[in-house]
Amino acid sequence: MDDTDFSKLIPDCLVAPFRECHVNVVLGNYGTASVLCGAILERALKDLLNSTGSFFQLIEEAEDDGLLRGDNIRHAQAIYKVRSNAVHGKRDFRSISSVKAWECLDMTRKLVSDLYRGRLEGE
Numbered sequence: 001m002d003d004t005d006f007s008k009l010i011p012d013c014l015v016a017p018f019r020e021c022h023v024n025v026v027l028g029n030y031g032t033a034s035v036l037c038g039a040i041l042e043r044a045l046k047d048l049l050n051s052t053g054s055f056f057q058l059i060e061e062a063e064d065d066g067l068l069r070g071d072n073i074r075h076a077q078a079i080y081k082v083r084s085n086a087v088h089g090k091r092d093f094r095s096i097s098s099v100k101a102w103e104c105l106d107m108t109r110k111l112v113s114d115l116y117r118g119r120l121e122g123e
Contacts, residue, residue, distance in 0.1 A: 021108070031093035035087055
């Protein structure tokens with residue numbers, strides 16, 4: 001990643017996980033990157049919903065509250081699925097492809113940016 005000022009895009013608590021996620025994708029640690037994508041989205045939803053639900057429940061709550069709409073619902077569900085398959089062994093952790101990891105990272109960046117649009121200081 002570059003020297004972008006992320007304070008206008010995402011909260012400070014998500015900057016380090018995003019950086020780690022990018023590094024892991026570049027290093028070829030695709031399973032790790034996919035798990036981090038899930039963790040980033042889960043943390044963002046917990047923050048915005050002020051909820052303690054499971055990742056799956058958070059996605060449902062965000063949909064019910066209108067926080068997630070359209071493609072973002074499908075993207076959140078896709079991130080949840082890739083992350084859960086990697087964590088819970090439905091798919092071999094090492095079998096996540098470069099393409100799938102980059103897709104997951106792209107979806108996570110878009111989702112989190114959309115979720116926080118207009119909610120951070122300086123906007």
